[in-house]
Amino acid sequence: MLLVIFGAGASYDSAPTYPPGVGIPTGDHLNNFDRPPLANELFADRPVFAQAITLFSGVRANRSTTKKAQRRVPGSRAAGPTSESQGLSTWPSTIGCRPLLLAIHSLALWHSVERRREGRYELQDPAGPNRADKHKERAGLYRNIQLRHAT
């Protein structure tokens, strides 16, 4: 029997057209917006994460928690203590993490919805849509999220 263990790195490198490290003609938009993060980038100050956090006022008020949390993820690139053993025992309790979890979860779900939408595009048009159209689509989704939040 074959056992396959998938970690975050599997989804990170799950787009064969754009493997990590390949130069992207339109800039780094893909890495900032579309690529699911590695575990050590979960709380990093990426544009989509920052956007998602702003939707959760309770979390935004406690932004320092996310910075502390990032330092506690093994291999984190955040400033501050990054040793794998350091700080892990003081990781916020499950309860303390709950607001942050809600934000992370919503962000992950957002990624998932976005990828499914793009996947459907590719099924309809093997050549894929024009990237500018994709960006317009993405901007529309942002507006939709903000609108839902406001209502």
Place this chain on the structure above:
Amino acid sequence: MLLEDALSDFGLPIKAVTDYTKRHPFYKVFKVHGSVNWARIVDNEILSQNPKHDWSVTHEWIQRAAELSVTDNYALCSSCPTAVVDGRPAFPAIAIPVEKEKTFECPSSLIEELKTWLPETTKTLVIGWRATEEHFLNLLKAHLRPGLLFHVVAGNLQDADEVQVRIHRALMNKPPRHVSAGDKGFTDFILSGDAENFLAM
């Protein structure tokens, strides 16, 4: 969710939590750290004036985080954010990865089922996993047999080396027969034919 999408192409559509292991004769999927489309039912009553509005309930959960009673009753969900599932109050079932995690974010029945399957393993493929989670490593150590074939797929040489060392260290009492590694990532592993070669071994 990427995995669920892929599995639906192989005759394994996931419509309920039990589908992950009960629906298909040979594909068994165990998501030990939860999933973006999983929720746990909450025992607390929703106080929000709009109890069906996900955003209202989410903000309520943030304010009441410390008093929430999150049950072990898992459900699939598709709303964003996840706060209400089929009219029931719910909380996202997903874990933040840390080394010293003590529990899995997964129904205990699935973990028990995983324990019964692990001894049947003959080959293990590790893709994009750093092998740092002690709790899961202990599960492998307790239930895998010695003499397995391992292949590690990592994004660079240093990660590949570190994962191999961690696997050897964790399975010191049940040493694998052979551990190999690729350092060019998942995409290359598939496109280069290395995946087929490993499966044919």
